[in-house]
Amino acid sequence: MEFLKIKPKETFGTVSFVGVPMRGAEYNQGSGNARKRVGTYCRFLSSKQSETIEVVVPTRVNLSEFNYGEVVELEDVRAEPVSEGTENGAISGWRLFAQKVNRGIE
Secondary structure (H helix, E strand, O other), rough: OOOOEEHHHHHHHHEEEOOOOOOOEEEEOOOOOHOOEEEEEEEEEEOOOOEEEEEEOEEEEEEHHOOOOOOOEEEEEEEEEOOOOOOOEEEEEEEEEEEEEEOOOO
């Protein structure tokens, strides 16, 4: 699938950790044992977007070490298109992925 690379600082501004949704995970395609959890949805507050954004982070990121409201830095962010189940495959939104989350200094 094609995706866009995003410059997090320019796009989101200061990013603060808000938390993990009650339920939400990203899986690779497949069924049964072939279906594997590859990420967790995480919420961040963006100063430039002036709203909460949901980003999928890999399962290897330990989200329990972040405190509510803590400034963080997202690395290697990409946006993948989400399309409707129509015959023309129109893009209805974007799903954000970050490969790494670091504690920010601000």
